[in-house]
Amino acid sequence: MKKSYKIEVDCANCANNMEEAAKKTPGVKDCTVSFMTLKMKVEFDEGADADAVMKQVYANCKKVEDDCEIYL
Amino acid sequence: MNKKQKRLLWRIIIAAIFFVPLYLISEEFVKVNLPQWAVIILFLIPYLLVGYDILRKAFLGIKNGQVFDENFLMTVATVGAIVLGEYGEGVAVMLLYQIGELFQSYAVGKSRRNITELMDIRPDYANIEVDGELTQVDPDEVEVGSIIVVQPGEKVPLDGVIVEGSSSLNTSALTGESLPRKVEAGSEVLSGSINMSGVLKIRTTTEFDESTASKILDLVENAASRKSQSENFISKFARYYTPIVCYAALALAILPPLFVMLTKVGMGHYATVGQLWRDWVLRACTFLVISCPCAVVISIPLSFFAGLGGASKQGVLVKGSNYLETLSQVRVVAFDKTGTITKGNFAVTAVHKSPIDEQKLLEYAAHVEGFSSHPIAASIREAYGKYIDRSRVTDLEEISGHGISAKMDGVSVAVGNDKLMVKLGIDYEPCDEHVGTVLHVAVDGAYCGHIVISDEIKETSKAAMEALRKAGVEKTVMLTGDAEKVAAKVAAEVGLTDYRAQLLPADKVSCVEELLKECSGNKRLAFVGDGINDAPVLSRADIGIAMGALGSDAAIEAADVVLMDDDPMKIAKAIRISRKCLSIVKQNIVFALGVKLVCLLLAALGIANMWVAIIADVGVMILAVLNAIRCLFVQKL
Secondary structure (H helix, E strand, O other): OEEEEEEEOOOHHHHHHHHHHHHHOOOEEEEEEEOOOOEEEEEEOOOOOHHHHHHHHHHHHHHHOOOOEEEO | OOHHHHHHHHHHHHHHHHHHHHHHHHOOOOOOOOOHHHHHHHHHHHHHHHHHHHHHHHHHHHHOOOOOOHHHHHHHHHHHHHHOOOHHHHHHHHHHHHHHHHHHHHHHHHHHHHHHHHHOOOOOOEEEEEOOEEEEEOHHHOOOOOEEEEOOOOEOOOOEEEEEOOEEEEOHHHHOOOOOEEEOOOOEEOOOOEEOOOOEEEEEOOOHHHOHHHHHHHHHHHHOOOOOHHHHHHHHHHHHHHHHHHHHHHHHHHHHHHHHHHHOOOHHHOOOHHHHHHHHHHHHHHHHHHOOOHHHHHHHHHHHHHHHHHHHHOOEEEOOHHHHHHHOOEEEEEEEOEOOOEEEEEEEEEEEOOOOOHHHHHHHHHHHHHHOOOHHHHHHHHHHOOOOOHHHEEEEEEEOOOEEEEEEOOEEEEEEOHHHHHHHOOOOOOOOOOOOEEEEEEEOOEEEEEEEEEEEEOOOHHHHHHHHHHOOOOEEEEEOOOOHHHHHHHHHHHOOOEEEOOOOHHHHHHHHHHHHHHOOOOOEEEEEEOOOOOHHHHHHOOEEEEEOOOOOHHHHHHOOEEEOOOOOHHHHHHHHHHHHHHHHHHHHHHHHHHHHHHHHHHHHOOOOOHHHHHHHHHHHHHHHHHHHHHHHOOOOO
16 A cells, blocks of 8 residues: 655754655555655555654654754 | 735845844944944844754754754754854855745746646636526536536636537647637537637537546646656665765764874974864864755756756646656667558549549549448548539439449549449550559540648658657657558658558557567657557557547557647657756756755865855755746746
8 A cells, every 4th residue: 555645844854864764664565755756655555544653754754853844 | 915925025135124233333344343242132122133043953853863854954064153253254154045946936936837837737617507597607617418507708617519509729728839729510629729719609518627628637636746767867876865964974074183283293383272173173164154055955856847847838748757758768769650640531632644624523422422321431522622512413323333424514423443444345544653542534435634641740750850850850750550662651751760560459559569679778768649449559568658548548548648739840859858958857866966066066176265155055946947937837848
């Protein structure tokens, strides 16, 4: 399952950090963050609860980039 | 500017107002007697005002185990400078760094908006007529088969067929073609085009999600998610680079003074041991300021995004930055014939061996064929181009598999193939010059020449091959299911370097595989097709280019690059756009890293001070961003 989320972030490197953080979150199979379109595309593992996983993704992203926002 | 940027701007302005007089005082340009502690406290005001968020982020980063980022670099460098008594420099670095950040954020936001606007073909509403009055509804809510009204100046919100009205449509957002397209009742219209003159009533044929505009938007929006090698390289690079420079700075701060202390070599340059340490720690701080990787990290995705945006404005949709990269390395281009190099429709290409006037011959043929619905008959009528008076034709007889014989103005006329001529016992001349379907015409039992009908080559095909050659494409190969003779002729006429004829669809894939084997190193192969029945080949090639893709779902699915109109010239254009974009990316990497390396060296040697460092850092970033935006301007390529 793939979903796309709108995000808010200030710098390109921070977007890369968010991507890394999201990829490491359990339940996330793959993730790409585009700084230019301010979109996060997440591919979830089979049978994962997208909402719960995204909450964790959000928490992890906040850790690496305090200034970011993901519109869930 | 958004709220965040405005706030940062104000912080910068106020901090600058505080900073400038203080700096003049501290450097003793202005004589004011202030105790040392007062100077420190006064300097801390602009420093904290402009830099508190950087300090906070650096602190949070350390807490969360994400130590090495640009906030950390800036914090260590400025705190270091202030502790060493270089108050002015410390505050100035923070101030200029924030000015750089503000510029970057503004420039990126602005180009993001510009590019998105450029690609924005999203219709906001659809007009529906209810009880004679127009109401605006969300295009999402319009059901298939509804009648919508599009007024002049409005976007066509959904694909459909015109039931009433005529107008000209501006399709430039879809195709990059600036010439308006004339439409009338019965014409198909695509969402995203703009109605320019008349009111149109359209019966919709798709839902919003399935409409051309949505599909294109979806494609363009997802393009930036497919990252290029350069982007991946840079994000990896940033991950290792920052820790490395931090350790390098640490080494610079500790090892040389330690060496000097232990060996006493060069100790003469320094008055005291404290002086020695101060000098090297300050060098290390300068080193940190220079090493900030922002310029490269921001400019690469920005370049690609601008490139994708510029290309889509020209009617070239590239599905990802990675394809832009591959496109720039294309050296071999394989083509499908029908619909790609040729128009895919039949037309009269020659009239020969005619003892009578060509136009007269066409007049006979067009009238006799006037009743037929066959595409060949239609092409003859089109070539004749005048009114066909069917009452002039009598005694019409269609001889299946041969042709037609009839009386026109009382004279017997026969139009058909070789077999018909043999059957009627007329001595005909076979066509040896032209390739295509040959129709002989006999009037009153005498041979009057023949008409050659074939698929027309697109007007721009020849120029397109030339343009490709100029763009560095070494090999252009046509793959076709057509006969050898036809293929050879088209290949020669257009100027292809090679062709393969009589291929079944499956053979095309193996042909492409063969060609792929010949490509060595960085050479890439592109396959260009019209998207109908060549999906497997499109996906097998390094890069699949579908042309004339408007309305064809299969092409949009299978191809990596979608040319919105039929013009083969766009292939070379797409390659040139990708080259420009990639060369800008390279320029930025080389320029930014080059300047950084030189400055790092100068800082380590103690030649560059903090001022040089921060100006180099911010300056490089600004130049790199401005250079990246150049990717957007591809119109004249």
